[in-house]
Amino acid sequence: xxxxxxxxxxxxxxxxxxxxxxxxxxxxxxxxxxxxxxxxxxxxxxxxxxxxxxxxxxxxxxxxxxxxxxxxxxxxxxxxxxxxxxxxxxxxxxxxxxxxxxxxxxxxxxxxxxxxxxxxxxxxxxxxxxxxxxxxxxxxxxxxxxxxxxxxxxxxxxxxxxxxxxxxxxxxxxxxxxxxxxxxxxxxxxxxxxxxxxxxxxxxxxxxxxxxxxxxxxxxxxxxxxxxxxxxxxxxxxxxxxxx
Amino acid sequence: xxxxxxxxxxxxxxxxxxxxxxxxxxxxxxxxxxxxxxxxxxxxxxxxxxxxxxxxxxxxxxxxxxxxxxxxxxxxxxxxxxxxxxxxxxxxxxxxxxxxxxxxxxxxxxxxxxxxxxxxxxxxxxxxxxxxxxxxxxxxxxxxxxxxxxxxxxxxxxxxxxxxxxxxxxxxxxxxxxxxxxxxxxxxxxxxxxxxxxxxxxxxxxxxxxxxxxxxxxxxxxxxxxxxxxxxxxxxxxxxxxxxxxxxxxxxxxxxxxxxxxxxxxxxxxxxxxxxxxxxxxxxxxxxxxxxxxxxxxxxxxxxxxxxxxxxxxxxxxxxxxxxxxxxxxxxxxxxxxxxxxxxxxxxxxxxxxxxxxxxxxxxxxxxxxxxxxxxxxxxxxxxxxxxxxxxxxxxxxxxxxxxxxxxxxxxxxxxxxxxxxxxxxxxxxxxxxxxxxxxxxxxxxxxxxxxxxxxxxxxxxxxx
Ligand SMILES: Nc1ncnc2c1ncn2[C@@H]1O[C@H](COP(=O)(O)OP(=O)(O)OP(=O)(O)O)[C@@H](O)[C@H]1O
Ligand SMILES: [Mg+2]
Numbered sequence: 001x002x003x004x005x006x007x008x009x010x011x012x013x014x015x016x017x018x019x020x021x022x023x024x025x026x027x028x029x030x031x032x033x034x035x036x037x038x039x040x041x042x043x044x045x046x047x048x049x050x051x052x053x054x055x056x057x058x059x060x061x062x063x064x065x066x067x068x069x070x071x072x073x074x075x076x077x078x079x080x081x082x083x084x085x086x087x088x089x090x091x092x093x094x095x096x097x098x099x100x101x102x103x104x105x106x107x108x109x110x111x112x113x114x115x116x117x118x119x120x121x122x123x124x125x126x127x128x129x130x131x132x133x134x135x136x137x138x139x140x141x142x143x144x145x146x147x148x149x150x151x152x153x154x155x156x157x158x159x160x161x162x163x164x165x166x167x168x169x170x171x172x173x174x175x176x177x178x179x180x181x182x183x184x185x186x187x188x189x190x191x192x193x194x195x196x197x198x199x200x201x202x203x204x205x206x207x208x209x210x211x212x213x214x215x216x217x218x219x220x221x222x223x224x225x226x227x228x229x230x231x232x233x234x235x236x237x238x239x240x241x242x243x244x
Numbered sequence: 245x246x247x248x249x250x251x252x253x254x255x256x257x258x259x260x261x262x263x264x265x266x267x268x269x270x271x272x273x274x275x276x277x278x279x280x281x282x283x284x285x286x287x288x289x290x291x292x293x294x295x296x297x298x299x300x301x302x303x304x305x306x307x308x309x310x311x312x313x314x315x316x317x318x319x320x321x322x323x324x325x326x327x328x329x330x331x332x333x334x335x336x337x338x339x340x341x342x343x344x345x346x347x348x349x350x351x352x353x354x355x356x357x358x359x360x361x362x363x364x365x366x367x368x369x370x371x372x373x374x375x376x377x378x379x380x381x382x383x384x385x386x387x388x389x390x391x392x393x394x395x396x397x398x399x400x401x402x403x404x405x406x407x408x409x410x411x412x413x414x415x416x417x418x419x420x421x422x423x424x425x426x427x428x429x430x431x432x433x434x435x436x437x438x439x440x441x442x443x444x445x446x447x448x449x450x451x452x453x454x455x456x457x458x459x460x461x462x463x464x465x466x467x468x469x470x471x472x473x474x475x476x477x478x479x480x481x482x483x484x485x486x487x488x489x490x491x492x493x494x495x496x497x498x499x500x501x502x503x504x505x506x507x508x509x510x511x512x513x514x515x516x517x518x519x520x521x522x523x524x525x526x527x528x529x530x531x532x533x534x535x536x537x538x539x540x541x542x543x544x545x546x547x548x549x550x551x552x553x554x555x556x557x558x559x560x561x562x563x564x565x566x567x568x569x570x571x572x573x574x575x576x577x578x579x580x581x582x583x584x585x586x587x588x589x590x591x592x593x594x595x596x597x598x599x600x601x602x603x604x605x606x607x608x609x610x611x612x613x614x615x616x617x618x619x620x621x622x623x624x625x626x627x628x629x630x631x632x633x634x635x636x637x638x639x640x641x642x643x644x645x646x647x648x649x650x651x652x653x654x655x656x657x658x659x660x661x662x663x664x665x666x667x668x669x670x671x672x673x674x675x676x677x678x679x680x681x682x683x684x685x686x687x688x689x690x691x692x693x694x695x696x697x698x699x700x701x702x703x704x705x706x707x708x709x
Contacts, residue, residue: 048665051657076667088662092680101676102666137680154666 001026001193002047002162007058009046016042018218019058024162027190029207032197033232034215040197041085043215044164048072048082062162077106079161083151083168085197090138095150096120098138099157106158123156126186128179144171152183163187165196169203177202201229214240274300279423286392286426289399299412299422306416313540313569313600318486318514381439387432388443391459394430401432405461409492409520409548417488417516421457425490428458431472435465435496442471442504460491466524467498473693474505485512485539493521495529497551502530506693508700509538511567517543525551525580532688533560535572536700544602546575549583549611556585561685561697564597564629565704573602573634578614578641587618590682594625594704601633601650611641622652623681625674625705675705 002024009017016039024030034040046053047060049072060067067075090098099120104111121131127149139147148168155163165184169177177200185206188194196203204226212228213220214237221240222228231239279300283293308315381388387398394402412422433439464470474491487509495501501521509515515538521529531545547556556576564570576585591599599622607614622631633650655677663673679686679698686694 048661050661071670072661072664073667073669073673076665082665084662084665088656088659090659090662090677090680092683093676098663098666098668098676101672102663102668105669105672106667137683158666 001028001063002195003059003061004047005059005061007043007046007060008056009042009053010056011042011053015056016053016218017046020219022213022220024193024195024211026193028210029188029194029196031204031209031212031226031229032195032215032220033199033212033229034197035237038215039218040215041166042218044082044166044195044197047164048075048080073105076160077108079106080164081155081158081160081162082164083148083155083166085166085170087139087142087147087151089140089142091140093138094135095138095153096134099154102154103157106160120153120157123153127153127156127183129153145173145176148172148180149176149183152180152187155187156183159187159192161192163192163194165194165198165203167197167199169198169200181206201233204229216240274303274420274423276300282424282426287396289395291403292395295407296423299407299419302412303416303419303423306413306419308416309542312542312602313571313598315514315516315540315542317539380441381443384437384439385434386437386439387430389430391425391428391430391461394461398430398432401463402430402461405463405492405494406459407490407492409494409522410490410518414518418490418518421459421488421490421518425457425459428489429460429462429472429474431462431464431470433464433468433470433499436467437465438469439471442473442502444473456487456489458489460489462492462501462503463494464496464499464501464527466496468496469500471502471504474503485514487513487515487517487538489517491517491519491545493519493529495521495523495527495554497525498527499524500528500530502532504532504689504693506534506536506689506697506700507538507541507543508534508536509541511537511539513538515541515543517541519543519545521545521547521556523547523549523551523554523556523583526553527551528555528557530557531559531574532685533558533572534685534689534693534697535560535562535570536704537568538570539568541568541570541572543572544575544604546577547585548577548579549585549614550579552580552582554580554583558585558587558589559685559688560589561682562589562591562599562601563701563704564591564593564599566595566597568597569600570598571600571602573600573604573620575604576606576616578605578607578611578616578644580611582613582615583611584615585617587616587620588684589620590685591620591622591631592625592678592681592701593622593629593631596626596628598630598632600631601635603634604636605638605646607639607641607644607646609640611644613643613645614639614641615645617647617649619649621650621681623678624652624654625678671705675702678705 004020004022007017007020020043032040042053055068062078062080100111100116120134124131129149139150142150151168168180172180181203188207209226212224212226214222214228216237276297279296283296407422410418412419431443462472493501493503523529529547533545535541535543549556558574560572562570562572574587587603589601591601593599601620601622603618605616618635620633622633624631631652633652635648635650637646639646655674659677660670660673663676664670679701686697689697
């Protein structure tokens with residue numbers, strides 16, 4: 001589904017990604033573990049074509065199509081979704097309004113307003129977001145944890161093929177991690193894939209992890225099974241430094 | 245008593261304005277004969293003729309404002325061409341500029357109405373609507389009519405209030421207005437009456453011969469309630485390019501008046517409109533003001549909080565595009581204890597347009613415990629456009645609680661990316677952000693106007709992003 005080959009990317013003069021290789025198949029769940037500042041969020045942004053990064057080498061294919069030629073919204077319409085590490089606040093646009101517009105854009109179909117409203121409220125209930133948030137402006141004044149739950153609400157609404165979750169579990173209390181993790185588990189099935197960036201193994205509890213990757217200094221230095229997650233929580237990243 | 249309060253107000257008003265320093269320049273064009281001619285055609289009572297002539301004298305003595313946007317394109321020597329009662333009107337649909345016709349189409353305005361709005365052709369069906377509203381109002385004792393009729397049927401009331409709040413000597417265009425005014429709306433709401441339906445001048449735009457120098461006079465007696473909506477989002481076209489209207493609102497003790505307006509003038513227009521409200525004890529005036537279109541606008545609705553506990557709410561949005569210089573804002577004069585005001589504005593500039601927010605808040609010595617909060621935000625859509633905020637505060641009263649927040653910004657590229665990451669196209673993402681920016685204003689508008697304003701914004705943004 002997603003094929004990244006020898007990807008290099010920079011922000012201005014600063015090279016951040018230095019040869020990333022990653023292959024994610026349909027129905028798979030991958031975990032990326034890496035220290036702060038190693039370039040994980042940059043990789044997510046580059047997959048979606050953030051204008052502040054320039055690709056300086058390598059390629060990204062999604063379902064056989066070269067992504068680099070596509071605009072951000074076209075990539076999203078192909079079925080890629082990013083749960084942001086730091087979701088933006090957008091004054092004046094309500095959660096419901098934005099999600100309806102997004103759903104309409106992604107599906108290309110006209111949405112029935114009342115039915116959409118009902119479905120949205122049901123999802124919000126699952127995520128324990130109170131109904132009034134549908135009418136609040138996108139992320140404005142939301143707490144850190146509320147923003148993350150709101151990202152999962154968007155994931156469940158838009159039903160993408162590939163979900164990129166960038167530290168969706170950071171800054172959450174124990175109960176919230178459980179809610180978010182259950183939300184992701186609810187989303188995942190054999191037809192879609194997840195890439196989960198985390199510093200915390202708890203979010204993986206309900207998920208069948210296929211592969212784990214250690215991300216250091218702008219590239220993946222080791223890939224393996226779910227057991228890598230345990231290794232990192234025990235020993236940290238030091239043992240992998242030599243490999244980078 | 246009456247004289248006194250008006251003197252108070254005038255003093256306060258002059259205190260907030262820069263001294264007018266430019267030298268006297270005579271305007272050859274406008275003569276007593278012309279004024280007498282206008283007055284005769286309108287069958288003015290003698291006092292109104294006298295009023296016009298006095299205004300003419302004042303007009304000749306004062307010079308153009310020396311601050312604000314450049315209005316030198318107005319040829320004051322040829323002012324007569326702007327005010328002659330038979331000044332050329334478009335009487336041929338084919339002369340209406342394409343740009344305006346296109347906008348009518350995009351706003352979905354029916355053919356008959358388009359012509360009426362453009363000042364061409366006959367009145368349209370809304371006359372019927374107008375008359376049915378009229379019946380309900382009469383039953384309540386409310387008067388809603390055009391100024392000319394008011395001058396005949398309610399001469400005493402008009403005479404008592406007319407241009408007492410915006411006296412001709414206020415500024416050059418007020419004086420001009422006093423001399424040549426024509427058309428406009430008159431509303432009188434008796435004490436205690438709650439006019440539940442909003443009154444919309446839109447319905448009788450053409451019937452009233454709305455034009456360049458229309459006068460709006462609204463009197464809301466104690467504990468009465470009114471929502472008045474002036475103008476509409478369709479661009480109004482005039483061959484002549486000066487608009488110097490005047491709005492006077494009298495809100496008596498315990499009364500509430502909401503005055504909403506969307507102005508969208510054609511791009512050749514100099515819009516120099518004067519709007520003022522006198523707010524008595526525990527009364528409330530709410531302004532909702534949308535300024536689109538025109539070449540140059542100078543518009544600063546003023547609330548004079550004259551009675552204890554009087555309140556003003558001002559909510560405004562201004563959108564300046566290519567070739568436009570829109571200088572808008574609000575004035576609040578706290579002239580009594582415990583008065584409070586809220587000013588909340590959004591301005592947008594794009595394609596080289598200039599939008600200036602200008603406000604003056606004055607708290608007089610007689611106004612202890614005044615409360616005023618100002619929040620003005622500007623959004624520039626590109627590097628060519630300009631945006632300024634020029635708030636002036638002059639606080640003399642004790643224990644004043646004054647807050648001010650100003651922001652000038654651009655569309656956040658991170659916000660655009662966020663929306664695009666959800667599948668929303670770049671163009672739509674930017675339009676959503678702009679609409680979100682004015683949302684606090686839009687939600688104050690009646691629904692159909694909010695929709696129209698969104699359409700207008702979409703039109704303005706089209707091709708730009
Ligand atoms: N636009 C930018 N301009 C300059 N440097 C940048 C930019 N974006 C990211 N960087 C730098 O690139 C490096 C990688 O940042 P990134 O946010 O991808 O790290 P991360 O692995 O997600 O870290 P964390 O675990 O803290 O979220 C950091 O040193 C960061 O400062
Ligand atoms: Mg990160």
